[in-house]
Structures are given as C-alpha cells and as structure tokens.
Amino acid sequence: MPEINFTIDTQTGEMEMKVEGVQGPQCADIAKLVKELLGSPEREENTKEFYARPSVKPQIQNKKV
Amino acid sequence: MSKYMTFPEVVFKDRDLLIAAIEEIGCKDIRQGVNLDMGRYYSEQLEQKVEIVIPRGSIGNRYGDIGFARTENGEYRPVMDDLDRSRALNGQFIPKLRAAYNERVIAKVATKLRGTVHRTVEGGVVKIKIRY
Numbered sequence: 001m002p003e004i005n006f007t008i009d010t011q012t013g014e015m016e017m018k019v020e021g022v023q024g025p026q027c028a029d030i031a032k033l034v035k036e037l038l039g040s041p042e043r044e045e046n047t048k049e050f051y052a053r054p055s056v057k058p059q060i061q062n063k064k065v
Numbered sequence: 066m067s068k069y070m071t072f073p074e075v076v077f078k079d080r081d082l083l084i085a086a087i088e089e090i091g092c093k094d095i096r097q098g099v100n101l102d103m104g105r106y107y108s109e110q111l112e113q114k115v116e117i118v119i120p121r122g123s124i125g126n127r128y129g130d131i132g133f134a135r136t137e138n139g140e141y142r143p144v145m146d147d148l149d150r151s152r153a154l155n156g157q158f159i160p161k162l163r164a165a166y167n168e169r170v171i172a173k174v175a176t177k178l179r180g181t182v183h184r185t186v187e188g189g190v191v192k193i194k195i196r197y
Contacts, residue, residue: 001196004180006171008191013163033177037170039076039140 004030019047067107067128070147075159077141077166082173083133084117086165090154092119103130103144113144126153164191171195 002021017034019027077083087095096118103113104121106129115132129146136142154161171193175182180197
C-alpha cells in the first residue's frame with residue numbers, strides 16, 4: 001500500500017516528505033500536489049522506486065476451440 | 066532598531082490554509098483585504114502594503130503589526146518588525162505558523178488522496194503518515 005511519510009520539526013517548522021511504495025513517475029504527481037500548496041522544496045531527491053518500472057504481466061488466453 | 070522586515074525564505078502558497086494556521090496558533094483578531102497598511106509606530110518602520118494583518122500586541126508583537134504580503138507569484142510572505150521576531154509567541158511565531166500550515170497541507174493532501182492519516186509526536190518531531 002503506498003504511503004507518504006511527513007516529518008515536521010517543531011523547532012523550525014520545517015517539513016520533510018518521503019513517498020514510499022509508488023513505483024515510477026507516479027510519485028511525481030504526489031510531489032506536484034504538495035508543491036502546489038508548499039512551493040518548491042529546498043531539496044528534492046528521487047528514490048530508487050522512482051526509477052523502477054512497474055511490472056506488467058502479460059495475460060495470454062487460450063482460444064476456445 | 067525597529068524596522069519592518071520581510072522573510073523571503075518563508076512562503077505560504079494557499080491563503081485559506083494560511084488563515085486557518087494563523088488562527089490555530091492563537092491569532093483570532095486578524096484583518097484581511099488588499100493593500101492594507103501596516104501600522105507605523107516608529108519612525109524607522111517604512112510603509113508596508115499587505116493582504117493580512119495581525120494587529121500589534123496580539124501575540125507579543127509589541128513593536129508593530131505582523132503582515133503577510135502577496136508576491137507576484139501569488140505566494141504570501143511574512144512582514145514583521147525586526148524586534149518582534151524574538152518576541153511574537155516567545156520567538157516561536159514563524160516555526161509555529163510553519164508547522165501549523167504544514168499540518169494543514171498534509172490534511173488537504175490526505176483528503177485529496179482519500180487516505181488515512183496516522184499522527185505521532187516523538188520529542189520535537191511530528192510524524193504523519195498517509196496511507197492510500
């Protein structure tokens with residue numbers, strides 16, 4: 001199940017966000033949503049999951065004779 | 066010296082979330098509008114046009130009003146007297162406002178994703194997890 005983890009430092013009010021369980025550039029959509037409300041982040045890194053290709057299993061059905 | 070300063074590194078993009086965050090940290094008496102004048106209580110305080118005003122004396126800001134100016138990009142940036150920086154909410158005005166605003170951003174994201182929210186506090190860190 002995809003999840004987004006936020007941490008807020010109460011001393012500074014600064015926030016960090018990490019998107020987990022979302023493969024490929026889909027997590028960029030979530031980042032875009034957050035940026036619309038927060039502005040551009042000070043630092044941004046893509047995780048390994050960003051570069052992973054979602055696996056697609058081909059489905060082959062036998063023809064009914 | 067008393068003078069109004071803008072904090073360019075502190076940005077709030079959503080007006081409604083900002084207003085809600087300001088109220089949450091204890092500023093109930095705020096003025097909203099367009100090109101509002103901030104009060105000039107000392108000769109060094111230059112004219113400031115802002116969209117949101119927290120009046121002087123509301124939260125320990127004894128030297129001047131606290132304002133939020135709208136930039137060309139539609140973002141809001143705080144303007145406050147240099148000497149109030151360490152006085153408003155005992156010097157915690159900006160951190161508390163940022164934290165309150167950020168929590169509201171997270172709540173809005175969770176609503177958009179139709180996710181569940183789990184919030185914990187560990188020491189000085191608030192941890193919030195959205196699952197969707």
